[in-house]
Amino acid sequence: ETVLTQSPATLSMSPGERATLSCRASQSVRNxxxxxxxxxxxxxxxxxxxxxxxxxxxxxxxxxxxxxTDFTLTISGLEPEDFAVYxxxxxxxxxxxxxxxxxxxI
Amino acid sequence: xxxxxxxGGDLVQSGGSLxxxxxxSGFTFSNYAMTWVRQPPGKGLEWxxxxxxxxxxxxxADSVKGRFTISRDNSRNTLFLQMNSLGVEDTxxxxxxxxxxxxxxxxxxxxxxxxxxxxxxxx
Numbered sequence: 001e002t003v004l005t006q007s008p009a010t011l012s013m014s015p016g017e018r019a020t021l022s023c024r025a026s027q028s029v030r031n032x033x034x035x036x037x038x039x040x041x042x043x044x045x046x047x048x049x050x051x052x053x054x055x056x057x058x059x060x061x062x063x064x065x066x067x068x069t070d071f072t073l074t075i076s077g078l079e080p081e082d083f084a085v086y087x088x089x090x091x092x093x094x095x096x097x098x099x100x101x102x103x104x105x106i
Numbered sequence: 107x108x109x110x111x112x113x114g115g116d117l118v119q120s121g122g123s124l125x126x127x128x129x130x131s132g133f134t135f136s137n138y139a140m141t142w143v144r145q146p147p148g149k150g151l152e153w154x155x156x157x158x159x160x161x162x163x164x165x166x167a168d169s170v171k172g173r174f175t176i177s178r179d180n181s182r183n184t185l186f187l188q189m190n191s192l193g194v195e196d197t198x199x200x201x202x203x204x205x206x207x208x209x210x211x212x213x214x215x216x217x218x219x220x221x222x223x224x225x226x227x228x229x
Contacts (some may be wrong), residue, residue: 032213034215036151036216038151043201043219043220043221043222044143044151044201044216044219045219046206046215046216046217047213049206050215055206055215056217087150087151089151089215090213091210091212091213091214091215092213093166094212094213095153095167095168096153096212096213097153098150098151098152098153099150100150101150101151105208
């Protein structure tokens with residue numbers, strides 16, 4: 001199973017700051033990595049697919065990148081609505097796996 | 107507008123069965139693979155099962171293989187998850203999710219999710 005390790009577990013930030021979330025894969029997943037945002041009581045929302053493609057309606061302040069098996073989600077200029085839990089997910093190797101999540105808190 | 111509406115979650119005793127449904131609208135259902143993802147209370151996301159658009163091929167996580175069966179009725183735009191031999195470890199909110207593109211099978215990016223249905227298994 002491909003393990004996705006997200007860091008940090010919690011990120012304490014202030015509105016307007018730049019947040020950098022990491023996701024490390026235990027083996028190559030090529031570019032088949034996505035990012036989801038989840039707020040309390042809500043379903044996850046797709047932010048980024050295939051490493052760096054923003055999903056429909058996602059603001060430009062969200063961006064994704066990668067270096068080998070290290071993936072990064074960057075939120076440039078946190079808005080109040082961005083405080084949530086973020087999950088990475090790989091869809092290259094069965095079973096599909098998610099990271100354990102990073103909570104971005106105020 | 108794409109909508110996914112799950113139902114069927116309930117409190118059930120260990121060893122029991124449940125059937126979840128996900129009613130889809132707003133897109134050509136048969137063109138897209140669909141997936142179930144679950145989330146135990148206070149924990150992270152876990153992929154459960156996926157099914158291709160025709161319903162002809164299915165995929166399962168090892169944790170549910172042999173106990174859960176995914177299926178779909180394209181004439182009714184509905185996705186199902188039959189869950190047997192339930193254990194306390196199956197307690198979770200179950201989400202159905204639509205794949206982003208028509209070309210993926212098990213490995214999708216999920217652009218639309220239902221609101222989730224809660225399955226609670228008691229010992």
